[in-house]
Amino acid sequence: MPVVDDGDVPAEKRPRGRIGRPRRDAGEPRLVSQDFARRLVAQARDEGLDIAGDSGLLQQMMKSVLEAALAEELTDHLGYEPGDPAGRGSGNSRNGSTPKTVLTESGPVALETPRDRAGTFEPQIVRKGQRRLDGIDKIVLGLYAKGMSTRDITAHLAEIYDVDVSPDLISKITDAVHAEVAEWQSRPLNPVYPVIFLDALVCKVRDGGTVRNKAAHLAVGVDVEGRKEVLGIWVETTEGAKFWLRVMNELKARGVSDVLIAVCDGLTGLPEAINAVWPATRVQTCIVHLIRASLRWVSYNDRKKVAGLLRPIYNAPTEAAARAELDALADSDFGRNNPGIIRRWRDSWELVIPFFDFPPEVRKVIYTTNMIESINSQLRRATRNRGHFPSDEALIKVLYLGCKEMGRTSTRSTAGRGSGVPWKQALNQFDIMFPGRLDLA
Incomplete structure (x- = not known):
C-alpha cells in the first residue's frame, strides 16, 4: 500500500492548549504528522485493510520501518x-536477504533481513537469532508484575496481540531479571534516612x-526530601535477631550510616538488631498494627467500638496521660x-512510649506503617493469583517487578502526603530533636 507524506504540519498550525499555549508535546519533533496518519488510516480503510491484526496497517508499517x-x-x-560504483572492489557487497519472523506488539512480523557476502554484518535493530522485539519482553514483565501467571500471559498475548508465546519462553523472559534483582539488592543507599x-x-x-508460609520482609526508607524508596526485600530463612542483624548489617554495608526512627511491627529480635547496628536509632512500634492486633480479640461487629475505646490512649498528649488512659480502660x-x-x-x-516524645508533626509521619502497607497492598495483588512460589528467588523476582512497576507508574509521593503534614515541617522537627544527624544527608 504505497503512501506519500507531504511533510510535518507547520509549527504555527500545531495543536494548542485551552489558553492558547502549545501542548506539552507540541515542541517535540514528529516524524509522522497527524494529517499523514489520518490519510494513512483512511487509505487502509478504503482498501479493506484492518488497522491492527494479522497483516494489518500496523504490522505493515512495522515491517517497512524495520526493513528500512x-x-x-x-x-x-x-x-x-x-x-x-564506490562499492566495486571493496571486498564486500550485498548478498540478498534471509526471511525471519519476529514477535512484536503488533503481532508476528515477517522480515527480509539483508545479508552481506562476507558474512560480517551484525544488525542491531533486530539482532541475529532475535525472535522478539524488546517491547514484547516489557509487556511480559509488566503483566507478570501485575500478578498474571505464565499461562495467563500466554493466553493474553494470543488474544490481544495474536502472538504465540509458550509458558516456558515467558519463564525465560522473567528469569532474565535475576541479575537485575541482584544489582538492585546491592545498590548503594543514602547515608541517612x-x-x-x-x-x-x-x-x-x-x-x-x-x-509453607514465608515472610518477605520489606524495608522502605524515607529520605530527607520525603521520597519513599524500597531499600530491599528479604525472604525469612532464620528466626529472630540473627536474621534481622544480617539485614541491618547489609543496609549499613550499602551506605546507611544512620537512621533516626525505625517503625516496625514488634517482630521478634528486630529492635535489638536495629540498635546493635545503629545505637542511637529510636525504635517505634506501629500503632495501627497494635490496634489491629487488639481487634483480633473481639467480634467483627464490635471492632469499631473497641477502636474508639483505644483512641484516647494513643491520642494522649504525654506518656503519663496515655498510661492513665490505659489503666482506666483496664x-x-x-x-x-x-x-x-x-x-x-x-x-x-x-516500644509505644517513644511515640509520645515526638511533636504532632512527627507523630503523623510515624503513626503507622501505612506507607509501606500501601506498597504491600499492591504487591499482594501480584502474589494473590499464585498458589505458591517454587523458590525464594521466584518470590523476590515477582516482588521486585511489582516494586519496579509501581515506580514506573506512580508519582514520587512524600511521606507527609495524605497525613496533612508537610514533610519539610516534620524535617525541621527532626533536625531539632536529632541535632547534627541530618548533616550527612
Whole structure:
C-alpha cells in the first residue's frame, strides 16, 4: 500500500492548549504528522485493510520501518549506498536477504533481513537469532508484575496481540531479571534516612519438598526530601535477631550510616538488631498494627467500638496521660472482659512510649506503617493469583517487578502526603530533636 507524506504540519498550525499555549508535546519533533496518519488510516480503510491484526496497517508499517532500518544498518556497515560504483572492489557487497519472523506488539512480523557476502554484518535493530522485539519482553514483565501467571500471559498475548508465546519462553523472559534483582539488592543507599519502615508480606513458598508460609520482609526508607524508596526485600530463612542483624548489617554495608526512627511491627529480635547496628536509632512500634492486633480479640461487629475505646490512649498528649488512659480502660468492664487486649498493650508499651516524645508533626509521619502497607497492598495483588512460589528467588523476582512497576507508574509521593503534614515541617522537627544527624544527608 504505497503512501506519500507531504511533510510535518507547520509549527504555527500545531495543536494548542485551552489558553492558547502549545501542548506539552507540541515542541517535540514528529516524524509522522497527524494529517499523514489520518490519510494513512483512511487509505487502509478504503482498501479493506484492518488497522491492527494479522497483516494489518500496523504490522505493515512495522515491517517497512524495520526493513528500512536494517537496510540503513547494512549501508553503514558496507560504507556505500546500493548501486554506488564506490562499492566495486571493496571486498564486500550485498548478498540478498534471509526471511525471519519476529514477535512484536503488533503481532508476528515477517522480515527480509539483508545479508552481506562476507558474512560480517551484525544488525542491531533486530539482532541475529532475535525472535522478539524488546517491547514484547516489557509487556511480559509488566503483566507478570501485575500478578498474571505464565499461562495467563500466554493466553493474553494470543488474544490481544495474536502472538504465540509458550509458558516456558515467558519463564525465560522473567528469569532474565535475576541479575537485575541482584544489582538492585546491592545498590548503594543514602547515608541517612530520617525514617525507615519495616514490615512483612506472608506468601506460600515451596521449601524442601513442602509448601509453607514465608515472610518477605520489606524495608522502605524515607529520605530527607520525603521520597519513599524500597531499600530491599528479604525472604525469612532464620528466626529472630540473627536474621534481622544480617539485614541491618547489609543496609549499613550499602551506605546507611544512620537512621533516626525505625517503625516496625514488634517482630521478634528486630529492635535489638536495629540498635546493635545503629545505637542511637529510636525504635517505634506501629500503632495501627497494635490496634489491629487488639481487634483480633473481639467480634467483627464490635471492632469499631473497641477502636474508639483505644483512641484516647494513643491520642494522649504525654506518656503519663496515655498510661492513665490505659489503666482506666483496664479497670473498666471492657478491660476486665478483654484482658488479652490490655496485656498486648502493656507488653508492647516500651516500644509505644517513644511515640509520645515526638511533636504532632512527627507523630503523623510515624503513626503507622501505612506507607509501606500501601506498597504491600499492591504487591499482594501480584502474589494473590499464585498458589505458591517454587523458590525464594521466584518470590523476590515477582516482588521486585511489582516494586519496579509501581515506580514506573506512580508519582514520587512524600511521606507527609495524605497525613496533612508537610514533610519539610516534620524535617525541621527532626533536625531539632536529632541535632547534627541530618548533616550527612
